[in-house]
Amino acid sequence: MDERAYFNESRTTRPMQLNCPHCRTVNSYDLNWLLRKKKDRLPSGGDERDRAKFQKAQSYMLLLDDKTSCRNIRCRRPFEISGVKTMAFLGEETGLPQDE
Numbered sequence: 001m002d003e004r005a006y007f008n009e010s011r012t013t014r015p016m017q018l019n020c021p022h023c024r025t026v027n028s029y030d031l032n033w034l035l036r037k038k039k040d041r042l043p044s045g046g047d048e049r050d051r052a053k054f055q056k057a058q059s060y061m062l063l064l065d066d067k068t069s070c071r072n073i074r075c076r077r078p079f080e081i082s083g084v085k086t087m088a089f090l091g092e093e094t095g096l097p098q099d100e
Contacts, residue, residue, distance in 0.1 A: 060089045
């Protein structure tokens with residue numbers, strides 16, 4: 001069974017404070033994330049090995065953006081997003097990223 005069958009997928013945006021490396025301006029940017037929430041129960045057709053995988057699976061978010069453009073009107077240059085985790089596990093009860 002494919003691991004993606006254990007999750008419901010959706011897209012979401014989260015604000016993040018980033019620093020433009022060209023003009024050094026700090027601004028809030030909305031970054032795109034893929035949200036994978038674990039389903040309540042195992043999909044039908046799973047065997048013992050699939051049940052074990054499903055028990056260990058956790059909800060998580062994946063960062064989809066790798067570049068963004070500066071919001072400073074004078075700059076507007078694109079820059080790579082660095083220093084941001086590309087994957088974040090979610091707390092089961094809150095649905096928010098866990099602090100490590």
